[in-house]
Amino acid sequence: MIVVVVVAGFSVVVSQTKPATGRPAPVRNRAIANIVREIDARNIEATIRKLVSFGTRNTLSEQNDPKRGIGAARDWLYAEFLKAAAASNGRMTVEKQSYEQAKAARVPQPTMVTNVVATLKGSQPEATDRIYVVSGHYDSMCNTPVDAKCDAPGANDDASGTAAVLEMARVMAKYEFDATIVFMAVAGEEQSLLGSTHFAEQAKEKNWNIDAMFTNDIVGNTLGGNGVRDRGTVRVFSEGVPSNEKPAEATTRRSVGGENDSPSRQLARFIKETSEAFVPQMKVMMVYRRDRYGRGGDHIPFLERGYPAVRFTEVNEEFRHQHQNVRVENGVQFGDLPEFVDFAYVANVARVNAASLAALAWAPSRPKGVTILSQRLSNDTELKWDANREPELAGYEIVWRDTTAAVWTNSKPVGNVTSFTMKGMSKDNYFFGVRAIDKDGNRSPVSYPKPLTRAQPAAANPSL
Numbered sequence: 434m435i436v437v438v439v440v441a442g443f444s445v446v447v448s449q450t451k452p453a454t455g456r457p458a459p460v461r462n463r464a465i466a467n468i469v470r471e472i473d474a475r476n477i478e479a480t481i482r483k484l485v486s487f488g489t490r491n492t493l494s495e496q497n498d499p500k501r502g503i504g505a506a507r508d509w510l511y512a513e514f515l516k517a518a519a520a521s522n523g524r525m526t527v528e529k530q531s532y533e534q535a536k537a538a539r540v541p542q543p544t545m546v547t548n549v550v551a552t553l554k555g556s557q558p559e560a561t562d563r564i565y566v567v568s569g570h571y572d573s574m575c576n577t578p579v580d581a582k583c584d585a586p587g588a589n590d591d592a593s594g595t596a597a598v599l600e601m602a603r604v605m606a607k608y609e610f611d612a613t614i615v616f617m618a619v620a621g622e623e624q625s626l627l628g629s630t631h632f633a634e635q636a637k638e639k640n641w642n643i644d645a646m647f648t649n650d651i652v653g654n655t656l657g658g659n660g661v662r663d664r665g666t667v668r669v670f671s672e673g674v675p676s677n678e679k680p681a682e683a684t685t686r687r688s689v690g691g692e693n694d695s696p697s698r699q700l701a702r703f704i705k706e707t708s709e710a711f712v713p714q715m716k717v718m719m720v721y722r723r724d725r726y727g728r729g730g731d732h733i734p735f736l737e738r739g740y741p742a743v744r745f746t747e748v749n750e751e752f753r754h755q756h757q758n759v760r761v762e763n764g765v766q767f768g769d770l771p772e773f774v775d776f777a778y779v780a781n782v783a784r785v786n787a788a789s790l791a792a793l794a795w796a797p798s799r800p801k802g803v804t805i806l807s808q809r810l811s812n813d814t815e816l817k818w819d820a821n822r823e824p825e826l827a828g829y830e831i832v833w834r835d836t837t838a839a840v841w842t843n844s845k846p847v848g849n850v851t852s853f854t855m856k857g858m859s860k861d862n863y864f865f866g867v868r869a870i871d872k873d874g875n876r877s878p879v880s881y882p883k884p885l886t887r888a889q890p891a892a893a894n895p896s897l
């Protein structure tokens with residue numbers, strides 16, 4: 434379909450683009466370019482400074498003081514997301530999602546944990562229940578997560594991610610997407626991912642179709658403790674073997690591979706391709722692991738429940754500015770202060786996120802039920818999948834790469850069909866995938882096929 438968006442009083446008709454052949458490249462969707470352009474580093478700076486001004490945002494800190502503590506930050510964020518929602522024509526709603534966390538390792542007494550959740554409802558009936566979640570955590574800590582009194586400015590960890598999410602909500606609320614996007618600021622991250630776990634658990638109980646989740650955590654420092662300054666790269670962490678892999682899936686993976694083709698890894702590739710098209714000043718550094726050594730993030734509760742998810746983080750971290758009491762020691766400034774945040778860089782990370790979310794929410798869903806006919810010994814590769822439901826679907830592309838390649842290197846449009854045979858290309862020699870394309874050229878992430886095991890013919894001997 435043609436997407437018409439109204440921005441600042443004039444409408445933009447997104448041009449139709451022919452599907453690419455050869456090396457895959459996302460379409461130049463003009464609305465996505467507009468979103469990228471509208472993200473403003475000055476708003477991000479103002480948000481980070483405001484969040485720092487609450488003194489501490491430790492989850493155990495004051496909930497009812499209007500000036501200091503996590504409660505003041507929560508109420509301010511709620512009001513800001515409401516302002517963003519005012520531009521959405523009623524499509525964005527904002528809520529405080531609260532629950533009482535019982536005593537736990539980093540929670541000395543029962544504590545209310547509140548996520549601020551802004552939901553921008555998708556407009557296409559076939560896609561509105563498909564949900565993309567983007568989050569940052571607004572809680573902070575100093576040396577220890579149970580010190581509720583110390584100053585914990587948390588400018589980088591994670592006012593940076595929270596500010597990126599709020600800016601995306603401001604810009605994207607004006608646009609109408611097919612699928613639903615949830616912009617979220619969570620609490621309790623430093624207390625062991627409490628807020629994100631609560632949200633993911635609720636989603637699982639309600640059987641929500643969360644098709645992707647991004648967490649932005651520590652996305653603002655561009656001068657590492659190693660002395661390296663890098664203002665043009667962001668890391669995207671994705672797991673290879675799914676956290677919720679079942680034993681039968683592990684058996685298949687050991688047999689024919691797939692440890693580099695989880696839905697989260699396909700998501701990372703999608704982000705990289707989208708970013709190259711729309712945010713060329715930024716390089717996406719895919720990291721093939723769930724998270725850094727000894728660290729975790731709000732994507733993990735989603736992964737554990739079977740939702741594809743990735744983590745965005747700066748490339749070179751400065752540990753003197755994370756989880757530290759604010760102090761000067763031997764002439765060295767410790768503490769997570771705003772003077773160490775590169776606001777223009779945070780804006781670029783927000784642009785990578787926003788372009789990817791917009792591309793996902795305007796694209797058809799990933800093809801479902803994708804299988805590769807595995808029993809027949811053949812030098813052809815036979816793929817099958819279920820038909821997509823979206824009315825503006827144009828068709829599908831087969832993508833492939835060498836088994837040692839990091840990203841999809843080739844694609845072939847195959848039309849609006851639900852099976853295709855790659856003649857003369859052996860499934861033993863390449864990895865294949867399938868993605869959906871709509872009439873505007875918006876492409877879904879790639880679905881990696883499962884082997885289709887048919888009843889074994891009596892005479893066959895597959896082991897030789």
Ligand SMILES: [Zn+2]
Nearest residue numbers: 590591650651
């Ligand atoms: Zn963090």
